[in-house]
Amino acid sequence: MKTKFNNNNLKLAVQKQGRLTADTIAFLEKAGLLVDIDSRSFYAKCRNFPLDIVFLRDDDIPRFVENGTVDIGIVGENMIIEKDVKVKKNLFLDFGYCRLVVAVQNESSISNINDLKNIKIATSYPKTVLRYFKQKNIPVKIYELEGSVELSPALGISGAIADLTSTGVTLAINDLKIVDTILYSQAVLISQKNTEKQRKILIEDLISKLNSSQQAKKLNTFEKLFV
Ligand code: PRT
Ligand code: ZN
Secondary structure (H helix, E strand, O other), rough: OOOOOOOOEEEEEEEOOOOHHHHHHHHHHHHOEEEOOOOOOOHHHHHHHHHEEEEEHHHHHHHHOOOOOEEEEEEHHHHHHHHHOOOEEEEEEEOOEEEEEEEEEOOOOOHHHHHOOOOOOEEHHHHHHHHHHOOOOOOOEEEEEOOHHHHHHHHHHOOOEEEEEEOHHHHOOOOEEEEEEEEEEEEEEEEEEEOOHHHHHHHHHHHHHHHHHHHHHHHHHHHHHOO
């Protein structure tokens, strides 16, 4: 079947398969959006809003929102920072919490950020890490890796790593200790900075729908605290 988009509809980019996917879909469903998702397809239509959902790698979402390929996207804030895009952050979504940390082997004598001078840091977030250490005036070397970053000190590739962590279990299992936190992140709904008027109205309509649902969830959690 030929994929054909109705350009009157909004396009929302979400992660196809990863840590944000299930929470993102649950968030959209909770807001009352009816979407039929087939895991083999790269897009899905919404039955009760002029909206098409496109499924992408999270790395591609910030740029696609910035250049208007899609109208809105849901992605980790860490990715927006790494891709260095100018987009509007409309809603913080209260899931996908993590932080980007610098870690070294437990036995290492490195214990704070100043000890990292001239150390090689393995990471999948080269721009963010480089910018951070530049700001601190600490020269470091970056070793870019796509994955399994936690293994690199044991393999002798690097003296430290900079990677995301949420529970801290992966660091512990790999015998690593945190020496610094570069940033905190959660999932965020983003849109283009300048949108033409008609689309802007539709985007605002959708965001208001999603926002009300999120406020209701927050209220519900708050009330539960007092029952
Ligand atoms: O295929 P695609 O490119 O879309 O996905 P990906 O593999 O690049 O990303 P994915 O699915 O791993 O993460 C998507 C987003 O989820 C990230 O950009 C963050 O915004 C958010 N997120 C939240 C996390 C984590 N928590 C997280 N813990 N992303 C990755 N991790 C990894 C981390 O890299 C490490 O390997 O989980 C491991 C550590 O977890 P803990 O719980 O043991 O600390
Ligand atoms: Zn990715």
